[in-house]
Structures are given as structure tokens and as C-alpha cells.
Amino acid sequence: MKSLVWFRNDLRVDDNPALRAACSKSEEVHGIYIYSEKQLKFHNEANCKVEFIIQNLKSLERTLNKLNIPLTVISSDGFTEDAEKILNLINERSIKEIHWNNQFGTDEESRDIEVENILINNNINFFSYDAQILFPAGTFKTGEGKPYSVFTPFKKRWIDNFNIDLLDIEYNYTPKEKTKISSNINDFKFRFAKDHSVDMSLWPVGEEEALKRLDNYLDKKIFYYSKDRNEPIIDGTSRLSAYLALGIISPKRCILEALKKNNFELDSGEQGVTKWIDELVWREFYKNIMFSFPRVSKGRPFQEYTNKIKWRFDEGEFKAWKSGNTGFPLIDAAMRQLKNEGWMHNRLRMVVAMFFTKNMLHDWRLGEAFFMQNLIDGDFSSNNGGWQWSSSTGTDAAPYFRIFNPLTQSKNFDADGLFIKKYVDELKNIDKKDIHDPSNEIRSNCKYPAKILDLKESRLRAIDAFNEAKN
Ligand SMILES: Cc1cc2nc3c(=O)[nH]c(=O)nc-3n(C[C@H](O)[C@H](O)[C@H](O)COP(=O)(O)OP(=O)(O)OC[C@H]3O[C@@H](n4cnc5c(N)ncnc54)[C@H](O)[C@@H]3O)c2cc1C
Incomplete structure (x- = not known):
């Protein structure tokens, strides 16, 4: 029999249920990937991420070729x-059946329904699988039969239901029968125009590299995760997000290998390991939110009352934030990290998003879109979840009156200013006591901008705007 595997957000061979099913059922297997520049643009996919997709497709083609x-x-x-x-x-090609792994998002779901209808009308068998999360989306319900909208009880259910059999992912692929068809990837016109300045050497291409990165991370760093994960100058997190976002590595592989370092204990033993797995559960939580509350993928807030917030817009402030010239050194360092690396440390994502939506009082949707347009790990559900958390419009969100002070965050998480010095060239020679909030004289000598806003006033303005929307 001849089967087709439709690759989408799963550019891997390891733990790929669609590929595995096709290979175990059929003598001849073909792969397809649909590339749409227009669709990628419409979903705000970053230029660096598109380059990463193309390079990883080429790598996947080489691996599949061996099979x-x-x-x-x-x-x-x-x-x-x-x-x-x-x-x-x-x-x-007279294909008999098609296999694919599910994707999240309302556009993707509508597209899949159209595909399923056309296949049904033409008597073609199709099979879909869950490859992005451990439990099918929507599995867990509260006592009232509702989807979870708070992380901690969701995680508890996730852990209570966890069974090691869920991680039964090993599969030995053997080469299929040769076909007369050849891959077309080397001749395919991607028409990719590079317009980013991300250092792509930070993101080695391919599944093997992703697995190596996981291996290296689990070797030592994971044991210090609880302590190191909040300091952006420390290389203390896995930087696997870009690979997870494109499905170059599977979450099950990550969890399985991490558990091996912790005697297969999920919520006891090594704190670094359990904390790291927690973050992977956050990822699953946000995918469940997107599945159960489709409004969040249509630009609507989870907390409906926040629709009434009167967001401001100031072109100059928006530009200063995007380019890392707000006059707040930690914010500027973070935004410049995003431009240079296509990635930003998690703590800083929270700090810059809160600054944007609270102090600047700009609409979270603008920040969310800008992140997607620049992140190599852009993932609609995690990005939306992170923005809605930071702007207090989302599920499990930070209470609106708890607003991070970027100067305090800077002193707490970059005490010596080393992260700032790494990314804000103008301040690289400034003493650590001055670097978090340089004096006017230092700013003028270093050609570093003045602050775009007053923290105290802007904080009160945000609280007023939320209070007004609530009442
Ligand atoms: C405003 C904002 C926007 C974000 N946008 C994205 C995004 O577009 N894509 C994305 O993958 N993550 C996003 N995150 C979550 C988080 O910042 C990144 O996943 C993390 O920084 C990636 O680095 P890492 O791979 O080293 O993570 P690690 O700390 O090593 O964590 C391991 C994995 O767990 C997952 N994870 C970690 N933290 C979170 C979290 N808070 N929410 C959901 N999943 C998490 C990621 O897949 C990550 O690769 C966002 C967070 C915020 C606050």
C-alpha cells in the first residue's frame, strides 16, 4: 500500500506518530509539505523563523531520503x-491513505475540516494524531465539567493522569520500498527574502542538533534550572523552544529524557528537573486554552471585561520599545536580544510585555504581533498566553495592580548589569551601581536615550484604566 504523510508542525522523524503509522502500515511512503509565503505572512511568522523552517525542511528531506x-x-x-x-x-500518485499530526489554532482547524471533507467525498482514508501535547486537547475538565483556566489545578490533573506508557515512543524505522518519485526540495522556489539580523549560528539546523541540545542540557544545566532560570545572563534554560515550536523535537522526547535523570519521578526528586517539566506543562496548558477557548486565537482577550480598556497609542513610544531605546536599560537590552537572537529570556518577555501593556498602556495585541514577527520560537498559543498573562487580560493572569517595576527587576535579576552591558553597547563601560538607571549626565555622555515615561505616573494610569473597565 502507498501512504502519504502530511508534514506540518512536526519536522522530525523521532516520535512522529503520523510517520510511524504510515511506515508500519505501508510498503511505500511519501511525504508532503505545503509552503505558503502568504499564509506565513498572514500568521505573522518571523522572517528568521521562515528561514529556520526552510533549512529544517531540507534537513528533514535528507533524513527521509535514507528511509x-x-x-x-x-x-x-x-x-x-x-x-x-x-x-x-x-x-x-494513487495514494491510498494519508496521515497527519494535529495542529492548534482556528484557521488550522477550519483548513483540516475542508481537507477531511474533500477526502471523505473521494473515499480516501485519513488518520490524525496528537504529537504536540501528551493528552489530547480538552481531555481534562473541572468538577463542573468546564475546561481548566487556571494552571495549578490543570497541572495537578496532568500529573495525576500521567502514565509512563504515554512515553512509549521508541520506534525503529527501516527503509521503505524505493519509489520512482524524487524529492523536489532542491529545486523548489521558496522565494525567501532575508530581512532579519538574527545570528542563525545560535540555531543549528535539524533534528539531530535538537536532540544533541536536549542531551547537553540534561547533562548538567537542568539540575540548576530552579536557581538559574531567572537570570538572563546565565545560559540556564534549554533554548529548545524554537525546536519545540516547529516540532523538530517532540515534547514527549523532552519529558522522557528528563525523567530518566530523575528516577522517573514527576513531582519529587531533583527540583531542577521537575521545574523544567512544569514549563513543558505550561506549554500544554496554553494549547488547551487555545483549543477550549477559541476566542483567544481570534484576537480576543480571555477576560472579556478587558475589552473595555482604553489602550493608548503613541507612535514614538512604540518605536522606542521596538528598537530598544526606551531609556530603561533592562527593557532595551531585552528588545535588542530579540533582534539579535530571535529569542528572549522568559523573565524578560514578562518584563517587556508588562512594561508595554501597563506602563505604556499599549494594546497587548500590538506587542503580541511584534513578538511573533521577530521570534524564531514564535508559538501562537504560548505567545498569546504570555502576552495575556502579562497584560492581565488572560487566564491565570497577573492581577492588574501587580506591575513589575523594570528598575527593580533589573537590580534583582541582573544585579551586576552584565546582561545590560552585553546588549546595550552605549552602557558597556558604566558602573553596576549606575547601570540600572543612569543619571542624565551619564545618558548624555553615552548617547543613551532619556526615559520615555515616568514609572510612578504610568503605573497609576494603568490601574485607573483597568478600574474604569471593570466598573
Ligand atoms: C510575553 C511572552 C511571550 C512568549 N512567547 C512565546 C513563544 O512565542 N513561543 C514559546 O515557545 N514560548 C513563548 N513564551 C514562553 C517562554 O518565554 C519561552 O518558552 C522560553 O523563554 C523559551 O526558552 P527555553 O526554550 O530556554 O525554555 P526552558 O526554560 O528551557 O523551558 C523548556 C520549554 O518549556 C516551554 N516553556 C517554557 N516556559 C514557558 C511558558 N511560560 N509558557 C509556555 N511554554 C513555556 C517552552 O517550550 C520551552 O522550550 C512567551 C512568554 C511570554 C511571557
Whole structure:
């Protein structure tokens, strides 16, 4: 039998349920990937992320080639064309069934329904699998039969239901029968125009590199995660997010290998390991939120009352924030890290997002979009969850009156100013006692900008805006 695997957000061979099912059922297996520049733009995918997708597709093609599985890349104008494109390929090659792994998001879900309908009408069998999270989305419900909207009880249910059999992911692939079809990736016109300044050497391409990164991280750093994860100058987190976001590595592989370092204990033993797994559960939590509350993927807040907030907009402040010139050194260092690396440390994502939505009182949707347009690890559900948490519009959100002070955050988490010095060149020779909030004289000597706003006033303005929306 001939099967087709439709690769989407799962650019890997390891722990890929769709690929595994096709390989175990069929003698001949083909792969397809639908590339749409227009769709990627529409979803605000970062230019660096698109480059990463293309390079990882090339790497996937080489791996699949060893298994005699050709990968065909097809261009499309957007999701609405996918159903026809798939059916055409199935008919051309007399394929009997198609397998894919589920994606999250309302556009993706509507696209899949169109694909399923066309396949049903043409008597083609299709099979879909969950590869992005451990438990199918929507599995857990509260005592009242509602989806969880608070992380801690969700995590408890997740842990209570965890069973090591869920991590039964080992599979020995053997080469399939050779086909007459060859992969087209080397001739495919991606028409990619690079317009980012991210140092791509930080993001080595391919599944093997992702697995190596996991291995290196689990070797030592994970044991210090609880302590090191909050200081941006320390390389204390895994930096696996870009690989998880594109499915170059699977969450099950990450959890399985981490558990091996902790006698398979999920909520006891090594604190670093359990804390790290917690973060992977946050990832699953936000995917569940997107699944159970589709409004959040349509630009709407989780907390409906926050629709009434009167957000400000100031072009100059927006530009200063985006370019890392707000006059708040930690914020500027973080925004420059984003430009240089396509990635930002988690603590700083919270600090800059809170500054944007509270002190600047700008609409969280603008910040959310800017992050997606610049992050190599852009993941709609985690990004949306992070922005809505920081702006107090989301589930489990920070109470609106608890607003991070960026100067205190700077002193607490970058005490010696080393992170600031690394990214804000103008301040690289400034003493640690001055670096968090340089005097006017230092700013003028270093050509470092004045602060765009007053922290105290802007904090009160934000609280007023939330109070007004609430009443
Ligand atoms: C405003 C804001 C926007 C964010 N946008 C994204 C995004 O677009 N893509 C993204 O993957 N993460 C996002 N996050 C979550 C988090 O910042 C990143 O996952 C993390 O910094 C990635 O670095 P790491 O791989 O070294 O993480 P580690 O600390 O090593 O954590 C391991 C993995 O757990 C997951 N994870 C960690 N923290 C979180 C979290 N708070 N929420 C959900 N998953 C988490 C990630 O997949 C990560 O790779 C955002 C957070 C905030 C506050």
C-alpha cells in the first residue's frame, strides 16, 4: 500500500506518530509539505523563523531520503487551497491513505475540516494524531465539567493522569520500498527574502542538533534550572523552544529524557528537573486554552471585561520599545536580544510585555504581533498566553495592580548589569551601581536615550484604566 504523510508542525522523524503509522502500515511512503509565503505572512511568522523552517525542511528531506521516503514541497496561496492540492497529489500518485499530526489554532482547524471533507467525498482514508501535547486537547475538565483556566489545578490533573506508557515512543524505522518519485526540495522556489539580523549560528539546523541540545542540557544545566532560570545572563534554560515550536523535537522526547535523570519521578526528586517539566506543562496548558477557548486565537482577550480598556497609542513610544531605546536599560537590552537572537529570556518577555501593556498602556495585541514577527520560537498559543498573562487580560493572569517595576527587576535579576552591558553597547563601560538607571549626565555622555515615561505616573494610569473597565 502507498501512504502519504502530511508534514506540518512536526519536522522530525523521532516520535512522529503520523510517520510511524504510515511506515508500519505501508510498503511505500511519501511525504508532503505545503509552503505558503502568504499564509506565513498572514500568521505573522518571523522572517528568521521562515528561514529556520526552510533549512529544517531540507534537513528533514535528507533524513527521509535514507528511509526512501521522498518529500514533495508544494506551494500554495494559503490554507484555502490545501484541500485541492492534497487531493491532486493523492490522485496523481494513487495514494491510498494519508496521515497527519494535529495542529492548534482556528484557521488550522477550519483548513483540516475542508481537507477531511474533500477526502471523505473521494473515499480516501485519513488518520490524525496528537504529537504536540501528551493528552489530547480538552481531555481534562473541572468538577463542573468546564475546561481548566487556571494552571495549578490543570497541572495537578496532568500529573495525576500521567502514565509512563504515554512515553512509549521508541520506534525503529527501516527503509521503505524505493519509489520512482524524487524529492523536489532542491529545486523548489521558496522565494525567501532575508530581512532579519538574527545570528542563525545560535540555531543549528535539524533534528539531530535538537536532540544533541536536549542531551547537553540534561547533562548538567537542568539540575540548576530552579536557581538559574531567572537570570538572563546565565545560559540556564534549554533554548529548545524554537525546536519545540516547529516540532523538530517532540515534547514527549523532552519529558522522557528528563525523567530518566530523575528516577522517573514527576513531582519529587531533583527540583531542577521537575521545574523544567512544569514549563513543558505550561506549554500544554496554553494549547488547551487555545483549543477550549477559541476566542483567544481570534484576537480576543480571555477576560472579556478587558475589552473595555482604553489602550493608548503613541507612535514614538512604540518605536522606542521596538528598537530598544526606551531609556530603561533592562527593557532595551531585552528588545535588542530579540533582534539579535530571535529569542528572549522568559523573565524578560514578562518584563517587556508588562512594561508595554501597563506602563505604556499599549494594546497587548500590538506587542503580541511584534513578538511573533521577530521570534524564531514564535508559538501562537504560548505567545498569546504570555502576552495575556502579562497584560492581565488572560487566564491565570497577573492581577492588574501587580506591575513589575523594570528598575527593580533589573537590580534583582541582573544585579551586576552584565546582561545590560552585553546588549546595550552605549552602557558597556558604566558602573553596576549606575547601570540600572543612569543619571542624565551619564545618558548624555553615552548617547543613551532619556526615559520615555515616568514609572510612578504610568503605573497609576494603568490601574485607573483597568478600574474604569471593570466598573
Ligand atoms: C510575553 C511572552 C511571550 C512568549 N512567547 C512565546 C513563544 O512565542 N513561543 C514559546 O515557545 N514560548 C513563548 N513564551 C514562553 C517562554 O518565554 C519561552 O518558552 C522560553 O523563554 C523559551 O526558552 P527555553 O526554550 O530556554 O525554555 P526552558 O526554560 O528551557 O523551558 C523548556 C520549554 O518549556 C516551554 N516553556 C517554557 N516556559 C514557558 C511558558 N511560560 N509558557 C509556555 N511554554 C513555556 C517552552 O517550550 C520551552 O522550550 C512567551 C512568554 C511570554 C511571557
